[in-house]
Amino acid sequence: MLARTFGCARVVYNDFLRVRQDAHTAGEKLSDTEVQRRVVTLAKQTPEREWLGEVASVALVQACQDARRAYRNRFDSLSGKRRGRRLGAPRFRSRKDNRQSIRLTRNGFALRDNGRVYVAKVGDLRVEWSRPLPSVPSSCTAIREADGRYYVSFVVERDPAPLPPITTEVGVDLGLDRLAVTSDGEVIANPRHLRKAQRRLARGQRALARKQRGSANRRKAVRRVAVLHRKVRETRLDAHHKLALRLVRDNQAVHLEDLSVAGLARTKPARSIHDAGWFTLVRLIEEKAAHHGRTVVKVDRRFPSSQLCSTCGHRDGPKPLQVRAWTCTACGTEHDRDLNAARNVLAEGRRMAAGLADINACGAGVRPGLVLAIGDEAGTRLGALA
Numbered sequence: 467m468l469a470r471t472f473g474c475a476r477v478v479y480n481d482f483l484r485v486r487q488d489a490h491t492a493g494e495k496l497s498d499t500e501v502q503r504r505v506v507t508l509a510k511q512t513p514e515r516e517w518l519g520e521v522a523s524v525a526l527v528q529a530c531q532d533a534r535r536a537y538r539n540r541f542d543s544l545s546g547k548r549r550g551r552r553l554g555a556p557r558f559r560s561r562k563d564n565r566q567s568i569r570l571t572r573n574g575f576a577l578r579d580n581g582r583v584y585v586a587k588v589g590d591l592r593v594e595w596s597r598p599l600p601s602v603p604s605s606c607t608a609i610r611e612a613d614g615r616y617y618v619s620f621v622v623e624r625d626p627a628p629l630p631p632i633t634t635e636v637g638v639d640l641g642l643d644r645l646a647v648t649s650d651g652e653v654i655a656n657p658r659h660l661r662k663a664q665r666r667l668a669r670g671q672r673a674l675a676r677k678q679r680g681s682a683n684r685r686k687a688v689r690r691v692a693v694l695h696r697k698v699r700e701t702r703l704d705a706h707h708k709l710a711l712r713l714v715r716d717n718q719a720v721h722l723e724d725l726s727v728a729g730l731a732r733t734k735p736a737r738s739i740h741d742a743g744w745f746t747l748v749r750l751i752e753e754k755a756a757h758h759g760r761t762v763v764k765v766d767r768r769f770p771s772s773q774l775c776s777t778c779g780h781r782d783g784p785k786p787l788q789v790r791a792w793t794c795t796a797c798g799t800e801h802d803r804d805l806n807a808a809r810n811v812l813a814e815g816r817r818m819a820a821g822l823a824d825i826n827a828c829g830a831g832v833r834p835g836l837v838l839a840i841g842d843e844a845g846t847r848l849g850a851l852a
Contacts, residue, residue: 467588471521472566472610475529476559478518481505482533483556502530522586524574532569551728564612564692571605583618593618600624612692628759629715636713637721637812639771639804640747642738643790646709647804649721649812654709659702660741667694702743710750714760720751721815723771724764763815775799776809 482505489496506526509515518526536556542548574586577599582590585608603620610616637649645656660667670691677684713720727745755762765771773781780796790803 467521468585468608468610468616469566471525471568471588473561474518474521475525475568476561476566477515478505478509478526478529479533480558481509482530483558486533486537498530498534502527506530520587522570522574522588524570524586525568528569528571528574564688565610567607567609569605569607572603575606577603591618611696612688613696614689614692615696624757626757626759631759632716632718634717635719635721635812635816636717637808637810637815638713639808639811640723640725640742640744641804642735642742644804645742646747647802647808648713649805649808651805653804656742657702657705658738658741659698659705660737663694663698667691670694702741703746706743706747706750710747710754713751714754714758717760719761719763719815719819720755721763721765721812722748722751723769723811724767726767761819763819765811765814765818769810769814771807771810771814772803774806774810775801776806776813 482501485496485501485504489501506518506523510519533556539548540553540555543550543553570585576584578584578590581593581595583593583606584590599620599622601623603622605621607619608616609619639647641647642656644653646654648654670687674684674687674691677687725744725748727739731739733739752762754760770781770784772785773783775782775794775797777799778794778797780794782792782795785792785803791801792803793800
């Protein structure tokens, strides 16, 4: 029944996009309410879509809301209201996608006293809870991953837990040879989770390529490869959570470079950049800082942190990546490249926080101010179905 609900929600989502496209081609203006009435209410009365009435209507309505959000994000991206890269038109969902999900509001699910989760027209689901819910959930998402596991993710409100204020601050320089180097000299090694699992993944991919399409053995091979990817993903995420919490707990302010990870990922070491997970690490630091009352300062990516001497401030010019240590020509101080950059990031972050950033470095008014950390953790998985 859960698989049937996944399929019905996918069909409604695609029907919503198709009706929107047909109306645009015909020059017809339709409200979102009218489109939803056509793809849900009226569709149930037709022989081709009468099976939509067998699943919970709340999942179908939320599929329409997801399609509306996709179009709204597209238009906001074109108009400049949405930051980041420009989004393309919403795409149709395929039944061959290994990941399926449905969203439910308060009238589509309930929490039982025995620890189970009731889903409308599906029944009670046995759940292995990862942690107690901090508040009553407002909505939930049931997810089927490619490795065959099912998850339920809840949206809840969480009260902040501020830590006692301290005076220490730290600058962090992210890299590939070493995942991070702090301004106080700590070196965090890059575990390279994907590279360590590369041989097992290659073996699984070769076995998958030999299977006949559409066969049961191919589905099993797909699941085995997905399990390997899940282990890599979860191991990396666990290490990032621990590192982010330690940095936030031990420092009142964390100073980072505002790296363009999407741009760097288009360069030659793209696999290594994705394996390091810089974007996720920075996001977790921001989220945990907001939750614990700490500050995150992002230094402009154009700041020459690797070219300045952290001792005398002399700019020694750009250096190739293979140069990991250098000597300042002005004061003669020997520098470790990453440690020197972390100290420069700390100094520049402090100047930004005090409003004293050098306006002559890249032109007046180009450096951003303090970046507010994100105050919630949307999409956190709180339970796995048994």
